[in-house]
Amino acid sequence: MIEELQQIGLTTNECKVYLALINHGVSLAGTISRKTGLHRRSVYDITEMLVKKGLIGYIVKNNRRYFEAVHPQKILDIIKEKENILSPLVNELTQSFESKKEKQETNFYKGKDGLKTIFEEQLNHKEIFILGASTKAYEILQFYFIWYDKKRKKKKIKTRIITSDPKILKIPLADIRYIPEKYASPVAVNIYGDKTAIILWAKEPIAIVIKNQEIAEGYRNYFEIMWKIGKK
Incomplete structure (x- = not known):
């Protein structure tokens, strides 16, 4: 499953943290660290990146962050968003490519x-x-x-x-x-x-x-x- 998630641009460690939250639900950074074998400092950096990517969120209770994965449907949303961004570029590149390519x-x-x-x-x-x-x-x-x-x-x-x-x-x-x-x-x-x-x-x-x-x-x-x- 990690290899598949890497296809949408996640690093190996981001995949581990995301899957840990999918499998175990709401978790503190320490819990994620134990489940993934990653250092807690690394977990903080990784969760920050996953929040920016929209794959996880968190709530604060008693000055502690509880992390939770968003619905997996978000993965498809990310792919569609990338497609929407890249589609005009691909069309432009295709036109340039076809205009230069000698058909034979x-x-x-x-x-x-x-x-x-x-x-x-x-x-x-x-x-x-x-x-x-x-x-x-x-x-x-x-x-x-x-x-x-x-x-x-x-x-x-x-x-x-x-x-x-x-x-x-x-x-x-x-x-x-x-x-x-x-x-x-x-x-x-x-x-x-x-x-x-x-x-x-x-x-x-x-x-x-x-x-x-x-x-x-x-x-x-x-x-x-x-x-x-x-x-x-």
């Missing part, structure tokens, strides 16, 4: 349908950056990209593409830069808004989409470096 989500997609989900999400953004575009994407999704490019054109979504694949030529609303074929990779990176999609264009394509503003900005900065290197 990572989702894994597999197969053609999974990849279509990613591209349809891109249609909600004003501009798309593609690093490492490949005709393999068109081979795997085939007619889907015809619909996708029409939709993107209708919504006037611009795309900037860096590729080492010379087969990629005219794409609606797209600026294309070419880098040497030695940089060719089956992995493409699409950056849009605060999301970065890392796509492996294999027979069974897979992708990881990371929602994180700092990561997206980092990839955009890298894209701009490669854009300057690329040729029209």
Whole structure:
């Protein structure tokens, strides 16, 4: 029981004195001293603290103090009082914490349908950056990209593409830069808004989409470096 009472901020000796008064009722300091094994001087100091905390009270008879524990319900009152004091502080701290914390989500997609989900999400953004575009994407999704490019054109979504694949030529609303074929990779990176999609264009394509503003900005900065290197 002492450990539980310590959870509300009582010291070990305060717990002993409080429990002695709960179990034995109204008591003098000397009686409390005998029941708890604490020195009488310590008992006086402890009872003074418990009075301040509202857990015990006393009456004076013949110049002697008789101590008595208040109803245990007071413990719950103390907890509620602390909660009322701390609640606004916790709310304020939570707001500060959430405003500084970068929210991040990572989702894994597999197969053609999974990849279509990613591209349809891109249609909600004003501009798309593609690093490492490949005709393999068109081979795997085939007619889907015809619909996708029409939709993107209708919504006037611009795309900037860096590729080492010379087969990629005219794409609606797209600026294309070419880098040497030695940089060719089956992995493409699409950056849009605060999301970065890392796509492996294999027979069974897979992708990881990371929602994180700092990561997206980092990839955009890298894209701009490669854009300057690329040729029209």
